[in-house]
Amino acid sequence: LGDKKVTVVFVLGGPGSGKGTQCANIVEHFGFTHLSAGDLLRAEIKSGSENGTMIENMIKEGKIVPSEVTIKLLQQAMIKNENDKFLIDGFPRNEENRAAFENVTKISPAFVLFFNCSEEEMERRLLGRNEGRVDDNIETIRKRFKVFVESSLPVIEYYDAKDKVKKIDAAKPIPEVFEDVKAIFAPFAK
Template identity: 50%
Template sequence: MTDKPVIFVIGGPGCGKGTQCEKIVSKYGFTHLSTGDLLRDEVKSGSERGKRLNAIMESGQLVPLEEVLGLLKDAIKKNDSNSKGFLIDGYPREVDQAIKFEEQVSKCTFVIYFDVSDSVMVQRLLKRGETSGRIDDNEETIKKRLATFHQHSDPILSHYKDKLVKISGERLPEEIFLDVCKAIEDKCK
C-alpha cells in the first residue's frame, strides 16, 4: 500500500486523459500509470500473458480484473519511492475493480472524470489512428470500446460520487488543465 495520493482518471477512449496526465506529471511529479499502456507493453513483450491479453483487446472486451490489478500493483510498487502520487488512467472500469484496488493496493484520494461526447471521441480516435499504429484505433473497434465504456462507467461514477470531480473535456487542453490543477490542489492537501 502506498501512502501517496492516488487519483483515478476516468473518461472514454479519446477524451484527453493521456494529455492531461502528461501535464499533471510535469507539474506535480506524479507517476502516470495508464492501464492501456501497461497492457500494450505486456502484449509487445510477446509473453504468453501478452498474447492472451491481445486476443481479448482485439475483440473489444475488457481485460479481466485480476490481470489489470496485478499490472497496476507491480507498477505502483516499482515507482512508490520516487513518486509524489499516482494517476491511474483508465481504471477502474468496473465497481468490483475499484473495491479490489482499494482493498489490495491503496485508497483512492479522488476521481477525475473527463466528460466528452461520443462523437468527439470517435473523431479524435480516428485522427489518432492515422498516425498511432494502434490496432484498436479503427471505427468498428472504437464503437465497441465506447459501448463497453458507457456500460461500465456509470456505476463507477455513482460509487465515487463523494470523491468525483467532473471536468468538461471539450475545451482547449490548457483550459481543462486549469480545472485539473484546482481539483488536485483542493483534494491533495
C-alpha cells in the same frame, strides 16, 4: 505495497476523452507518476508475456481484461516507483475492477478525475490519432463506447455517491481543459 503510504487519483473518462494527454500535464506540474493501465497492458503484449495474446484479443474487441492481470501490473509499477503520488489512468473500468483493487491493495483513491466528453468528439479524436493502435478503428471504437457506458460509468457513479468525483468538461481545447485540471490539483502544488 506493504507499509508504503500512497496517494492515488483515478483518471477516468471515455475513450479519447484526453486522459493520457492531461496526465502528462499533471506529471509535469504536480509531480505525480502516471500509470496508464492501457499502456501497461500494451507493454505486456510487447514483452511477449504468456498473457499477451489474451490481452491483445481483449483490446481488439474493446473488452475489459481480467482484474488480476491489470491489478498485478499496477501494483508492480507502484512498488517499483519511489514516488508516493500516482495517477491511475483508465482503471478501474468496471465494478469488479474497483472492488478487486480496493480489496487487494487496500488503497482507496483520494478522488476521481472524470473527463466528460461527447462520443462525437471522442470518435473524431480517436480516428485522427494515428498512433497505430489496434483499437482505433470505427468498429472497435463503437464497442469501446458501449463498454464505457455499460461498465465504466457505474464506477464513476459509485464514487460520485461518495462525493469523490471531480468532473471536467473535456470537450474544450487541451490548454483550457488543463486550466480546470490545475485548479483541482492546486493542493498538490510543488
